[in-house]
Amino acid sequence: MFAAAKSTENSPRPSIGFHALTLATFFGASAAPTPLYRIYQENFSVSPVLITVIFAVYAFALLAALLIAGSISDHLGRKPVIFIALVLEIVSMALFVAASSPAWLIAARIVQGLATGIAGASIGAALVDVDRAKGQIVNSIAPLSGMAVGAAGTSALIQYGPFPMHLTYALLLVAFTLQAAGTWLTGETGGTRPGALGSLIPRVTVPPQVKRPLSLVTPINIANWTLAGFYLSLVPSLVASTTGSRAPLTGGAVVTALMVSGAIAVYLRRSKTASANLVFGVSAKTLGILTVVAGVHLANVPLLLVGTIFTGVGFGTNFLGSIGTIMPLAKADERAGLLSAFYVQSYLAFSLPAILAGFLAKSAGYALTTDIYATAILLLMGVGLVSIRADRRKVAGSAA
Numbered sequence: 001m002f003a004a005a006k007s008t009e010n011s012p013r014p015s016i017g018f019h020a021l022t023l024a025t026f027f028g029a030s031a032a033p034t035p036l037y038r039i040y041q042e043n044f045s046v047s048p049v050l051i052t053v054i055f056a057v058y059a060f061a062l063l064a065a066l067l068i069a070g071s072i073s074d075h076l077g078r079k080p081v082i083f084i085a086l087v088l089e090i091v092s093m094a095l096f097v098a099a100s101s102p103a104w105l106i107a108a109r110i111v112q113g114l115a116t117g118i119a120g121a122s123i124g125a126a127l128v129d130v131d132r133a134k135g136q137i138v139n140s141i142a143p144l145s146g147m148a149v150g151a152a153g154t155s156a157l158i159q160y161g162p163f164p165m166h167l168t169y170a171l172l173l174v175a176f177t178l179q180a181a182g183t184w185l186t187g188e189t190g191g192t193r194p195g196a197l198g199s200l201i202p203r204v205t206v207p208p209q210v211k212r213p214l215s216l217v218t219p220i221n222i223a224n225w226t227l228a229g230f231y232l233s234l235v236p237s238l239v240a241s242t243t244g245s246r247a248p249l250t251g252g253a254v255v256t257a258l259m260v261s262g263a264i265a266v267y268l269r270r271s272k273t274a275s276a277n278l279v280f281g282v283s284a285k286t287l288g289i290l291t292v293v294a295g296v297h298l299a300n301v302p303l304l305l306v307g308t309i310f311t312g313v314g315f316g317t318n319f320l321g322s323i324g325t326i327m328p329l330a331k332a333d334e335r336a337g338l339l340s341a342f343y344v345q346s347y348l349a350f351s352l353p354a355i356l357a358g359f360l361a362k363s364a365g366y367a368l369t370t371d372i373y374a375t376a377i378l379l380l381m382g383v384g385l386v387s388i389r390a391d392r393r394k395v396a397g398s399a400a
Helices: 016-031 034-044 048-069 078-098 102-130 132-160 167-183 208-243 248-268 274-297 301-329 332-364 366-399
Strands: none
Touching (some): 016 078, 016 102, 016 132, 016 167, 034 048, 034 102, 034 132, 034 248, 048 332, 078 167, 132 248, 132 301, 208 301, 208 332, 208 366, 248 301, 274 301, 274 366, 332 366
């Protein structure tokens, strides 16, 4: 039996604002290392390959946390699980502050990935507990908004503040400490029930009725997350290498543009059909990627920014379209397993190609790597869109 959290007149009122801010801070911290990767390369004498490994271990750890502990807050309650995630994130920030070699950075990113995975699931559930409609919107927008602020804020601190490799993490450590304390001042939104140990067994399932729709959106989804991984791991170094602009705010602004435009697109197109979002998203992303490639070869930062805005609009809209295609087809007891399968696909696309990009950047240079990645992403999106349209025509023909 599910035991609902007790509610009394003296109980603190659950706050959607506090949970939204906490979720955004987690994802802001996840993007904080992005503007610093080029500085780590210079200070620790590491290659682009190792930089992308440092980036990718975060995604692997986050995925593991989602699969293993994604539903643990259903059994232990939201507050204690959110608090555990915050403690892990504090440890991660301390590791970043103390980092003196790539090994420290890898350790910090692994702990950060675990913390963010646990936080994403538990805070996301708490937001829906407080307000189902608003919670779902916040769950879509807060991560992208947080990453935008994290990339831009870190870039500004690097360029204008002291201790460029430490100040951001020290400030975040203080913020997470305050949020850890604040968590106990908010009301419990969930409850407890037995079966906590059993919930740690990963359940990845694709219901029969979802297999074909998932296979059809897979190329577009892989293209989406491959692009996100490329931006968050290598774009600041790409901007410095191809345009000659080594100001941290320049590379950070390009990454921020992707996240801001993605968040705005999610909000503005949230009521559109999945089909319409996929068509719009592929079109916007195609235009954006071609403009980004032009900006790279012309060494033109404004063109890079404009292209990234269109690309971000496509990224956010394609995400909405992919989720909207598969999730409504699953029954209530099938959604968690299906979402886990979607996470596995998305985060593998987010991390593994980024490592390949590191090898390519080291051997072929950033400009050629961008060309190869752009071509692969455009081909994947094209295959996905053509497959979806062919399937619709087949279904229409059968119905007739």
